Amino acid sequence: MKVALYHSDRDTSVMVSEKLVELLRESKIEIDDKNPDVVITIGGDGTLLSAVQEYLPRLDRVRFVGVHTGHLGFYTDWRDYELTGLVEALVRDQGEEVGYPMLDINVKYADGSISKFYAVNESTIKKLSGTLVADVYIGDELFERFRGDGLCLSTPTGSTAYNRSVGGAIVHPRLEVLQMAEIASINNRVFKTVGASLIMAPNETVTIRPVTAGGTFNFTADRIDVVGEAVLSVDYRISTRKVKFIKYRHTGFWNRVRNAFIGNIDDI
Template sequence: MKIAIFANEGRKSMMISRKLHQKFKDTHFILDNDNPDIVVTVGGDGTLLSAFHQYKNILDKVRFVGVHTGHLGFYTDWRDDEIDDLVISLQSDNGQSVSYPLLDVKVSYMDQLRPETFLALNEATLKRNSATMVTDVYIGGELFEKFRGDGLCISTPTGSTAYNKSLGGAVIHPNLKVLQMTEIGSINNRVFRTLSSPMIIAPNDWVTLYPNRESDYILTVDQNSYHGRQIKQITFKTSKQSIHFAKYRHMQFWQRVQDAFIGAEYAN
């Protein structure tokens, strides 16, 4: 089995990364950062997001395992004091995995003939930098509304627990391969109207935004941001690709949600 270790630059994460590197060498794993079978991330959810984008071109071949070196992350199942158990689990690997859906983002710019494509694990957002964002919102090719406000967030089911949740969106189980669109500071008064509610988009549908032709929009795809160009349209759709996590001790989704937001001591 070929292993890649992807760590953030924190002191504790680098220390755990070095320990893992030695343990993998001692147990005769092949360390391969270019074409791994397993990517072990060391840090938190942000580190795993970075690793996902690093290896997005080989998602059909690679599985992820997360080790957290701080607070429990949503994608990281192993604590930093459990790396011996992790190595033992990898030695008895049988190829099992659990998969989560992803988000395809296609952006057409005014100054470019070919659209750019992105892949998101959590969400993508569109905002305006210094004024109200105005955009036509199409769902499945049909005009739904003219949105006015700070922005829009389109999230995956696992991403529904991230920025989407802070905006008042619903938490969605990843077995439902849907998208969620949540408004950011929408304007609703006697003149302007939006639905003013999160929307769950079916797997075969898609969302297309046609923003007013300004150049101060900010597009985010997970933790990456893009700005400074006139956007013609953006289309969001459930991707045919998925992210795969090695299923050694992968926590059940609602237990993960409980641990992240409620805590066992408050569940009773």
């Protein structure tokens, strides 16, 4: 097994990384940041999302495991005081894994160029100033003309992130569906949207086409931020690629949701 370490810049994360290097070497586990089989992230959920982007070319061959150095994270199964147990689990590794679906995104710009992105959580599109006016297509059919601050497209695991904060539903990741949630839509006697998040089948696509001529936009895909580009369209679908996590003690999805938003029921 070859292991890579990917940590945040926080002093605590750096110290944990140094300690983990010692433990890995003592256990004869090879450290290889370029061609790893396992990527250990040290920090929080944001660190893990950045690590996925870093290792996209090896996504089909690598598994991730997160060590949290702050408050409880949604994707991180180990705490910074459990390093010995983590290394012992790596030594006993039998290839256990669980896969979560990702977003497959294509952005077409006014100059004709196209950029491809993948996201574990979500992607958003907003206008830099004023109202976003965009036609929303589901498949090849026009669904609505949206007016508002923006739109958020999320995976099932990402449904607990920004999607939830704008009123979207929480979806179990075994349902490999695409969700679109509105961000402050305009609804009155003149302008109308569906006014609710949409959960679409795995094989469906969503295309967003801004109608504001010459407008520039803020597009995001997880922690990637593209600002000020003239966007012609954004195509979304659930990717056939998945991000894989080590399953030694992988916390069940609903337990993650409860821990993140409710806490200990005995404290209620």
